[in-house]
Amino acid sequence: MIKNISNLGDAALYCDFGTEVNKDINTEVIRYFKSIQKENITGVNNLTPSYNKLIVSFDLRKTNFKDLKKLIENLEINNIDDLKGKKIEIPVCCDENFSLDIKRLEVKLKASKEKLFDNFFKKEFFCYMTGFIAGMPFLGDLDENMRAKRLETPRVKVPKGSVGITEQFANIYTYESPGGWNIIGNTPLSIFDSSKEVDPNLINPGDAIIFKRITKDQYKDYND
Amino acid sequence: MIKNYFEVVRAGINTTFQDQGRKNLYHIGIPFSGAMDNRNYLIANKLVGNKLDLPVLEFAYQGPLLKYFGDKINVAITGDVNFTIKKNNDAINGNCYETFSLENGNELDITSTNRSVYGYLAFSGEFDLKSQWSSYSVNTKANIGSNDGKKLQVNQKINILKINQNLKDKKLNYINTKIENIRVIKGTNFHYFSNQGKKIFFEKEFIISKLSDRMGMRLEGSKIENIVNTNIKSEGLIKGVVQVPADGNPIIMFSDHGTIGGYPKIGVVISADYDKLVQLIPGSKIKFKEVELSSAETLFRLYDLETQNLISQI
DSSP, X not given: OOOEEEESTTSEEEEEOOSOOOHHHHHHHHHHXXXXXXXXXXXXXXXXXOSSEEXXXXXTTTOOHHHHHHHHHTXXXXXXXXXXXXXXXXXXXXXXXXXXXXXXXXXXXXXXXXXXXXXXXTOEEEEEEEOSSTTOEEEEOOOGGGOOOOOSSOEEEEOTTEEEEETTEEEEOXXXXXXXXXXXXXXXXXXXXXXXXXXOBSOOTTOEEEEEEEOHHHHHHHTO | OOOOEEEEEEOOSSOEEEOSOOOSOGGGTOOOOOOSSHHHHHHHHHHTTOOTTSOXXXXXXXXXXXXXXXXXXXXXXXXXXXXXXXXXXXXXXXXXXBOXXXXXXXXXXXXXXXXXXXXXXXXXXXXXXXXXXXXXXXXXXXTBSTGGGOOOXXXXXEEEESOOOSOOOOBOOOOOOOOSEEEEEEOTTGGGBOHHHHXXXXXXXXXXXXXXXXXXXXXXXXXXXXXXXXXXXXXXXXXXXXXXXXXXXXXEEOTTOOSEEOSOEEEEEOGGGHHXXXXXXXXXXXXXXXXXXXXXXXXXXXHHHHXXXXXXXX
16 A cells, blocks of 8 residues: 655655565555556656655646546556566576675675575575666565675676675666676676567566576576 | 768767657666757757657767768757858858758867757758667667667768758747756655755755766755665655765756665755756856745746747747
């Protein structure tokens, strides 16, 4: 349920589902997101679901906060079958050329890298949202003993395919970008394909993700 | 059939194709993009008789130097821009908001924007470009959009299709005005900031930093103190959101902004002030003024009406 709808500026609705980050609240956000998306409401030009918020942006020439708020409050929110996500396996190589921050993490989390990798690869992750940069998935949740803060000074360039962790989340850099997450490996898989007009994202909210460790040779051969 | 095209002799600092932007893709991390100054974008298209949603060239600070080949074509530049039209051995200074023609071999040298950031160049015809997700707008950070998602490149040739040759010369009397007071609506994390911080936000001047581009505008000045948390759980952003990260300096989101972010939102610039805000050059001083939602809506209706009036005069 939406706890409160307020305005974010003059051209967006800020739908608040709570302050916690968990699968249940996020599933609610996604349910609303998909239901509103299906309605094709006049003037709505973007929907941004996140952990526990949904932002509905609109064209102020075509509608306004008051009308749209009423419309969304009265909208029938369906139980949508396609909420069940896909299960996707992501190959990751943790060669030292890729695991840029693993040494730092060994010190910070007081564990050997093999222990950290074991913990990471046995986990099934849930995709909460995608964004920041095109196609970047935000995946959770890491165990308590795997949680580290962002780098104090973010990197100017994080290589494409980098797999990073911070706090309870893991992500994948879909292309080279600045960023502050702790990088532990790299995937040869294309996570975002801009040449695809439909579904350029490999991973979408609600999907289940398992990372599979691959060797340097498997990484090299991957795209051959 | 003669091919009509221009060749890029100098690309300029950040020259990109832009239109009205791409909708409904924030949820996969793709920003809206589109012309930064929407009013000047629309006027450029109208002056040359194009449909209002066609892509035009947007340039910042220094524009491109283009050599044109083909049939006589009408061209218009909007914004506050210095440029010359070179025909044979003559170089004529051009005027914004006034169509001019280019003939085979003529050059157009867009030397600079004048105390503003963005200018727009429209040809009377259609660029031979491929759209991506229903828009030609280029996002150079993500390499999305027409022209392979890239800025204009030196030596590049761009074909122009469907030239409209029966056009009259058009002129619009319009002068871009500057704003100093940026009107904002309180943000969803307004209460994250100390009373002193809130006072600073609405009473002190801020200076626009050089680190400003199509993604956002960074401001410098008195620091805004956060008393709750310098991070929030990442959530959606929109154009005009003013975020304040841990260092206390506000950042305003522009057309190519990241779709989600984790810094508290102190305010949101109203839609009516966006076109003029993006035109302020680094070093300019601005002040934020609070308005209520209903005033912001009225101010936008007036601004939009004024834009429609300008377009209908052409």
